[in-house]
Amino acid sequence: MISVIWWNHPRVRDAATAALVLAAELLGHPYTGLGVKVVSIAVGAAGLMLVRRRHPIVVAGLVGVLYLIGAQPPPYDTPVSAMLIALYSVGRHAPAPASIVTAALAVLGGWVVQDLPWAAVPPVMAAALVLTPVLPMAAGRIVRLQAELSHRHEQQIVEDAVRAERRRIARELHDVIAHHVSVVGLYMGVARRMIPADPERARLALLTGEDTARQAMTEMRHLLDVLRTDGEPIENQAGVGIARLPVLIEGSGSATLEVSGEAVELPTSVDHAVYRIVQEALTNTRKHANGARAQVRLAYLPDLVEVEINDDGRSRPGAVRPGLGLAGMSERVSLCGGEIHAGPSSEGGFTVHARIPLPEKM
Structure with missing residues (x-):
């Protein structure tokens, strides 16, 4: 349980992502060797993964700069893993308009890096250049929408639970308040008929009390009708306490x-x-x-x-x-x-x- 909570912490997952990017970039050059340029790009790309949730657009732009630098010889080295994760993060954490603009700039950047002619590009290569940045960003967008729908669903369930509890409270209040207010009205009615001293004044005062009790009962029932669903019967709460x-x-x-x-x-x-x-x-x-x-x-x-x-x-x-x-x-x-x-x-x-x-x- 504790390990699951620890792993689900965003900072822990970002640190793990940074470690994976660093390992992928450093281990991906068995032939060219780990030169200063390779190590610098790998460390820079991995470090940017730590802030990809808070600043996805900035991270994607900086990783794109590292990608362009790495594409310049010698040797030919681009932080592909960091670029894919950065594009996914844009789709996952950035608004839709910013995601679309970033995807377009990523496609344009890939075209520039490949130094392809604009008119005579094979369809397969053109599709690859477009889909490579678009697919991870679309995946992030889909995950974002699923998370939002799940959050709304959970909020709706909680709100329904609160409303159900309020209705149950309304039923219990009806049992409690209705009983006591009815008793008050009953005793005031008895007192009106039994008090011998100054009967007229006592009668008028107690009549007012009876009317107040009845008015309270009426207002209470109106309030409970608002909380209770239409036609819902009043449950017996004798087994509660x-x-x-x-x-x-x-x-x-x-x-x-x-x-x-x-x-x-x-x-x-x-x-x-x-x-x-x-x-x-x-x-x-x-x-x-x-x-x-x-x-x-x-x-x-x-x-x-x-x-x-x-x-x-x-x-x-x-x-x-x-x-x-x-x-x-x-x-x-x-x-x-x-x-x-x-x-x-x-x-x-x-x-x-x-x-x-x-x-x-x-």
């Missing part, structure tokens, strides 16, 4: 639970958020690190609740950790005023750590 964590962890088959601090009754939004964080973390462990064991630590602190999930597994090559569910968890924790962090741990596994503040009066 810290009280259900032991059942959840037992069902995972490979996790343990450790609770510290004095347990307190949590707001329903916080209670549900903690449960969903643990649920998503354990799901990601099973999905991306099959066979790993996880430890869930729940801590009640004076002004916050803290939950941490650690596993001892390693992701499969190419697997995405921690999964798209983290986007929804981040949304949920943010709405509770907390913070969440997820990433590889120093011991080699994966850690999800969330801290959610609690109201001053529970």
